[in-house]
Amino acid sequence: MINGTRRLGGLALAAMMFAAACSSAGASPTLAPTATPAPATPTAAMVASAMPSVAPSATANPVAYTYRCSHGDNKTLSGAGATFPYPLYTKWAADYLVQCGVQVNYQSLGSGAGVKAFTANTVDFGASDAFLLDSEIAAVATNGTPVEIPVAFGADVVAYNLKGLSAPLKMNGDIIAGIFDGKITKWNDPAIAAANPGVTLPSTDVSVVHRSDGSGTTSIFTTYLTDVSTDWVNTVGKGDKTKSAGKTVTWPVGLGASGNEGVTQGINQTDGGVGYIELQYALANKIPFADVQNSSGAWITPSLASVTAAANLATYPADLRFNLANTPAAAGYPISGSTWLLAYQDLSKVMKSKDRANALVDYLWWAIHAGQAENPTLQYASIPATLLPLDEAAVKSITWGGTPLLP
């Protein structure tokens, strides 16, 4: 008996070491420098004059700007929250370490946990796939007013598995809602046929796959459906719009799968399978997905460009808490969403040193400028031109006891 257990233990240990070796090997190449290292001049007196702009990387944003590299008290910053932008924030952190020498530790705990950590002030910045609710803003009142900065945009696509189609299917809000609330059960349903004239649709059963894990992807998707379909609101939310949209809803039909990869497998393995996945995942894995009709009646193919277009609104609310579902933008893809970085307006209330506050605003400023160059390479849509000045104003509104931290 002892022999057996010991052998098992040894094998487990060996497997762990193997796994550890693999992961460290996989992680190191991301540290490859993309730009000339910044001159290390960590002084507290940097507030007064902006540092000369650091030589930008080859893929730098063309917009002219200058940014500083305050090192804070120990050359680190910490953030926590959404999992959706995690690959992007990790890449930013690697770039920022090279360019500024500040280590940004981001924990992808999920948006809910990110807001909690932000509320409890255990991190320098929070991150969430949903803007803060009024109740959440009230809950952080002791820390001051939060500043919410949209920094990246994503979308959900409706992916499907139907043999013999030459072009992407066209779907509108009613069709998508009908599929996911169980009203449409066959692929040759008249509603689908009407939107796709000339396409021979099979009579295959529709089999729905949805996310089983609480996810911002689900939130974007259900927010869109809630916006476009009263039928969806009545079926899933029993008439209540706050209950038919969110990270977890009560699905009337379908199979729950974990993560984008789980949903994709669920779709691929079933003839007639359909589900929603993140645009970036669909693009990276070349999965067929539908064109969706937006609020102006145009059929939009999901792409980084059409998602950026969706975020390019004529007006934004002053607090930047906006919803991109069913965007009014004429060229915008309607099932789009944003992800926000969260900070406090008066950092003297929540941080021990002004140095650290400087380090944070410098990072935020960098993220909405130089950081944006990484967005498309990782399949996130960038901040649209109309929004950038508002993001800049938001970062500049951050103060130390009323004194602006950025010039």
Next chain:
Amino acid sequence: MTAGKLSPSAIQDAPRRSMVRRRLREGDLLLRLVALVVTAGALAVIALMMFDSVRTAWPVFQNFGIIGFLTGQEWAPAFTVYGAWPFLYGTVLTGAIALIIAVPISVLIALMVTEILPPRIGQPVAIVVDLLAAVPSVVWGLWGLLVLVPVIRPFERDVAHSLGQVIPFLGPPTPGPSYFAAGLIIAMMIIPIVAAVTREVFASTPRLQREAVLALGGTRWDVVRSVVLPIGRTGLVAAILLGLGRAIGETIAVTMVVGNNPLVGGSIFSPGYTLASVIANEFNEATEPLHPEALIALGVVLLGLAIVVNGAGLIVRRRFERSAGRGR
């Protein structure tokens, strides 16, 4: 068999012996102290965990009642309705399927290795089976999703459309991911554990008793039937318990193939859910009121289930031991 006997030289050399004894006593004291601290620490961690989980989950039990929560059929965070039954049912059902598949196979593997194969071949076979235990859970899950589910789907469909017409518990629909798929994956994951323990149990069967049966003209099967299995019964229960413990707590692999449907499926081919899976799936983004508390409450239920299973195992073992004592 000579353990405990002192060597002659130690008896002769009295002063040196007392020194040795003193040193032993000091070592003894140290060992006791360290063991006490470590054991107390382990107990304290368990106690703290239980206390804290129950305390955090308390609002849920208060809101729905302990029985109400356990038997609640609906899980709808958006509506602040939380019932544990679909998950409890899924955990027990997948665990049962896993055991039904894994135990006979494990016992046969153990018998093959200890009774049938010559040690020269048996040892390598045992090592390869043990190797399965080193496959990480997520690899099992991915393999299950990508390879196993597509392979078993036609089988599920055929059973559902033949046997399932008579027995609704084996009926359609068969989307692929299901209680059955999860049970099958868990079975594969616990086979190496159950087989390893069972093997050691069988190998420790007293040689004299084996030889006695052979001397009476018994065959190998007679040895297994009348000596190896009866004597190994208690150990076998321990092996099954170890496997069941892993089965009800298995998370990632199950999540990938169970279908994640918070409803009680009428057939073993229906997509379902387990306690561990729903916690893993929903905890990250649980923002609805009472949602995190309800998930922790499911954790308490899982802990309770583990205690019940182990308690039942203990009772079965006691009974076996008593009957074995009477038999001799």
